[in-house]
Each structure stands twice: as structure tokens, then as C-alpha cells.
Amino acid sequence: EAQVTQNPRYLITVTGKKLTVTCSQNMNHEYMSWYRQDPGLGLRQIYYSMNVEVTDKGDVPEGYKVSRKEKRNFPLILESPSPNQTSLYFCASSGTANNSPLHFGNGTRLTVT
């Protein structure tokens, strides 16, 4: 089954404790992206990657890091989480045509206290 898998689904942590949210896709997609979803703000892009070893900032990259060492994986790293990073996070992937839709994971709800 074609899917994007994120882990964990829920995560509660404390300020400053480094964490990683994993994302994996099995559709051989070149393009992968991370979004955060906040009430009243919709989805905002954090980082994206157009292929292995190629990453770029989205609209809200501050406080986040990503890596793309393999085509299928695109982890999101918070080196020193802060309470304003409490949010619902989604990983997505797609093909490279202009009209290719995004395929989303089921989300990771992160709470930073």
C-alpha cells in the first residue's frame, strides 16, 4: 500500500530536549516536505526536499533542521524545542510534475512544555 509513515503520532517533551520526528514514503517520490498546522493559520511549509541531499527552507524554517540521506526518508529535527513549536506536524511527498498531488502522513502532535 502506498503510504507516508510518520512516527511518533504523539510526543510530549520539555523545552530544550532534542527530538526527531521520522518520515518515510514507499512511493519512490523525489519531493518531500514538512508542514505544521496551527488553528487559524492552515498549513505552513517548514522545509522541503527535491531529492537526496537537496533541501531548502519553506516559510517557517526557524528552529528546525532536516536531512535527506535516502530517497525514502526525510526526518524533522528540533535541536532545542520551545513551546511555540507545539503544533501538529505533517510530512508529505509527491512526484515532480506540476499537477502531482501531495500524499500526507497521519501527523505528529507535538507538545513542548
Place this chain on the structure above:
Amino acid sequence: GNSVTQMEGPVTLSEEAFLTINCTYTATGYPSLFWYVQYPGEGLQLLLKATKADDKGSNKGFEATYRKETTSFHLEKGSVQVSDSAVYFCALSGDSGGYQKVTFGTGTKLQVIP
């Protein structure tokens, strides 16, 4: 820059009512337009898309027509069901900013009551 504006929610309808969720956009070039749906506890999934002016996307009884003259992509369904309760997002991509730049609206929550 690009932007997508959709009607504020929540929208509450009775079962079998007609649904319209308005969406307008601002973009350079010729973007592709999408509607995504998010059911509770899940990620977004594609509902329908249209890639050029006057195209009509349709799926599961939902329809939307790409109107370049009014820069709109309104979502419609003739008869909603309780199972349609979800959050609906309008989005665009593939304009001069490149396919990787997907811009989402803020989402419209639909609640359908029996």
C-alpha cells in the same frame, strides 16, 4: 506572493443540503488547483484537482471548476452526508514559483448533522 483565501468556518449543514465552500487565489503564472480533505485524526488527502482554466475536478460527488477570470475554485456538492464532516483545504501549486511551492488556504470545517 501566492495566496489562497477560503471562506471562514465552521459550516454546519443538515444532511442532503447543498454545499458550497468558496476559494479564491492569487498567483502568477498558471497554477494547478487542489482541494484536500482532512478527516478527524488523519492527514490530508486529495479530494480533487484541476490543472488548467475551465477544467472541472470531481470526486465522491464533489466538484470544483477552475475559473481563471474570477481566480476561483469553489467546492460544491449537491447533497452532503454525515460522513462528509471534515476540514476542507483549497491549495495551489506549480505557478512560476515551481511545483514545490504549495500554498494552502486556512481550511474550512464542515459539520453535517443528521
